[in-house]
Amino acid sequence: MNGSLELWLFAVALGTxxxxxxxxxxxxxxxxxxxxxxxxxxxxxxxxxxxxxVIACSCAGAAPFLRDRLTNIRLAILLETATxxxxxxxxxxxxxxxxKYLFVIFALILLLSAQQMAARRKEPPRAELPRAKxxxxxxxxxxxxxxxxxxxxLPLGMALMYGAGLISxxxxxxxxxxxxxxxxxxxxxxxKVSSATSNFMIGVTAAASAGAxxxxxxxxxxxxxxxxxxxxxxxxxxxxILMKVPNDKLRLMFVCILVILSAQMMLAAFGINLIEAAx
Amino acid sequence: xxxxxxxxxxxxxxxxxxxxxGTLLAxxxxxxxxxxxxxxxxxxxxxxxxxxxxxxxxxxxxxAAMLILFLRAREYKFGAIAALVMSxxxxxxxxxxx
Numbered sequence: 001m002n003g004s005l006e007l008w009l010f011a012v013a014l015g016t017x018x019x020x021x022x023x024x025x026x027x028x029x030x031x032x033x034x035x036x037x038x039x040x041x042x043x044x045x046x047x048x049x050x051x052x053x054v055i056a057c058s059c060a061g062a063a064p065f066l067r068d069r070l071t072n073i074r075l076a077i078l079l080e081t082a083t084x085x086x087x088x089x090x091x092x093x094x095x096x097x098x099x100k101y102l103f104v105i106f107a108l109i110l111l112l113s114a115q116q117m118a119a120r121r122k123e124p125p126r127a128e129l130p131r132a133k134x135x136x137x138x139x140x141x142x143x144x145x146x147x148x149x150x151x152x153x154l155p156l157g158m159a160l161m162y163g164a165g166l167i168s169x170x171x172x173x174x175x176x177x178x179x180x181x182x183x184x185x186x187x188x189x190x191x192k193v194s195s196a197t198s199n200f201m202i203g204v205t206a207a208a209s210a211g212a213x214x215x216x217x218x219x220x221x222x223x224x225x226x227x228x229x230x231x232x233x234x235x236x237x238x239x240x241i242l243m244k245v246p247n248d249k250l251r252l253m254f255v256c257i258l259v260i261l262s263a264q265m266m267l268a269a270f271g272i273n274l275i276e277a278a279x
Numbered sequence: 280x281x282x283x284x285x286x287x288x289x290x291x292x293x294x295x296x297x298x299x300x301g302t303l304l305a306x307x308x309x310x311x312x313x314x315x316x317x318x319x320x321x322x323x324x325x326x327x328x329x330x331x332x333x334x335x336x337x338x339x340x341x342x343a344a345m346l347i348l349f350l351r352a353r354e355y356k357f358g359a360i361a362a363l364v365m366s367x368x369x370x371x372x373x374x375x376x377x
Contacts (some may be wrong), residue, residue, distance in 0.1 A: 003317060055334050059302045059341075066295035073290060074357055077345055080364045086370040206366045207338040212375020214335060222316075225309045225327040228334055232306050 006226040008039070009049075011231025014237075017057050021238025023254060027231060028054050028173035029113055032106065033261040034270065037275050041223060043099045047172030048219035049227045051210040054174045057229035058203030065196035072193060075151055076200045082158045083201060086165020087208035094170050094209075095216075103269035106171050110262035113177045116254045128132050150188075157186040169209035174202040290348050297344055298337065305333035339368055 012034050016027040028050040035046035065071045094102075151157075160182035164175035176198065183194035213219050264275065309330030316323025346361035 006313065051332060052331060055338060056302070056306075059298045059305075059334070059337050063295040063299040066291040066298075069291055071291065073294065073345065074354075075358050077342070077357060077364060080342070081360060081367065084364055084371065088367055088374070091371055091375040101297040173370050203338040204342060204364065204368070208371045209375070210335045211368070211372040214332070215372070215376035219331060221312070221324045221327040221331060224331055225313050225324075228309050228331060229306060229313070232302060274371075277338075 005039075006222070009223060009226035010033075010228070010230040012039075013053055013227040015230075015235040017053065017231045017234025018238045018241075019254075021061065021235055022241060022247075023117070023251075027057055027234070028168075028171070029110065029176070029258075030261070031227065032172055033106035033110070033265055035223070036103075037261070037273060041043070042271075043102060044213075044218045045220055045223055047094075047102075048210070048213045049224040050172035051206045051213060051218060052228045053225045053231040054168070054172070054206040055203045055210060056228045057235040058199055058201075058206070060232045060235040061199050062203070064239050065199060068196075070192050072151075072197045075187075075189075076197050078154075079158065079161045079197075080204050081199055082161035083165035083168070083205040084208040086162040086167075087169040087205050088165075090166040090169025091209045091212040097170070100269045102171065103265050105167075107262045107265040107269070109167065109171065109173070109177055110258050110265060114258035114262065116177060116180060117251055117258065118255045128265045138279075139214065150164050152188045153186045157182045160186060165205050165208070168202070168205050170250075172206075172213075174206070290345070290352070294341060294344060295349060297341060301333070301337040301340065305330050305337060308333060339365070342368065 013027065013031065016030040016034070020030065031050040031053050032046045033044075035041040035049065036043055039046075041049075062071070067074075089160040097105075160178055164178035164182065166173040167173065167178060179198045179201075180194070183189050183198060184191070187194070189197070210219065264273070267274065307330075309327050312323050312327030312330055313327070315326055316324070341363050342361055346358055346365060349355075349361055351356040
């Protein structure tokens with residue numbers, strides 16, 4: 001072992017976790033394409049390592065959000081019933097789908113993410129507190145009055161969260177692409193609350209499938225260990241530079257990167273790799 | 280009923296501390312494993328793997344902590360929800376194992 005692969009993996013995880021944090025996305029959506037396309041790492045191994053990165057980012061970044069009380073832990077645990085159930089199903093489906101189709105699904109998710117990044121997120125309209133009757137049934141007394149927002153359209157949110165858990169287990173990503181519409185459009189949470197709550201949830205969702213990936217021998221220490229360390233460092237640094245809204249040029253650049261990665265993942269489904277191996 | 284806020288630390292703070300120190304512990308085990316693996320390969324990788332297992336377990340421990348904290352705060356509804364999440368995760372661990 002000469003350490004150059006480990007260093008490369010560490011750097012990839014650090015960079016993607018840092019940028020992911022700044023852009024409000026999880027690192028997984030970049031890690032799997034980079035490991036498979038540039039690192040020529042087996043898809044299942046890349047997904048396993050990416051799940052570890054998602055857990056590491058979630059755990060390493062959670063404390064400041066919790067301290068500022070941005071994380072809605074009661075809503076999180078409720079939505080986690082849907083995401084973990086999705087992950088449970090995803091673990092089974094993942095074993096049945098040939099890598100070729102996983103590449104295709106990944107390419108589509110990357111395109112969706114590019115589209116979401118191109119259309120900037122808007123702060124959802126504030127709910128009238130007394131009219132938030134829906135969540136009241138389950139979440140009554142669940143939010144403090146001082147939070148100043150109410151959870152809306154919970155069933156739709158739960159359905160989207162189930163999908164997010166499924167995709168997370170299938171592709172090893174945090175599934176921000178489904179969580180963001182669930183939180184913004186369905187539940188109508190303020191963006192800071194939804195980012196913090198989503199970050200809190202992705203760790204549990206990823207852990208639900210990571211256990212099975214580990215048992216199947218698809219989480220390999222030589223790949224996953226440097227990725228875990230890089231992710232922790234990236235997430236901690238990302239929290240320091242905290243919540244700066246990325247400017248339009250940076251967003252445009254990432255839209256392009258996501259589209260390119262999507263195209264290459266689609267080609268990879270047919271065994272074509274146009275890019276030189278990196279490490 | 281009056282609740283003494285000072286002696287009743289918020290759930291959020293407890294969970295934040297758990298995740299913070301858990302991350303520190305798992306990362307240090309992984310880091311020492313990687314450092315070892317540069318010298319004695321196999322042992323180092325075993326240590327690093329143990330660190331990875333710690334990371335996978337950390338969110339599960341977080342759910343268990345929420346279960347206990349909600350029960351202690353007499354929020355039985357959320358305690359039950361936490362128990363449900365816990366059982367889905369355990370089901371996934373056992374059913375997903377080949």
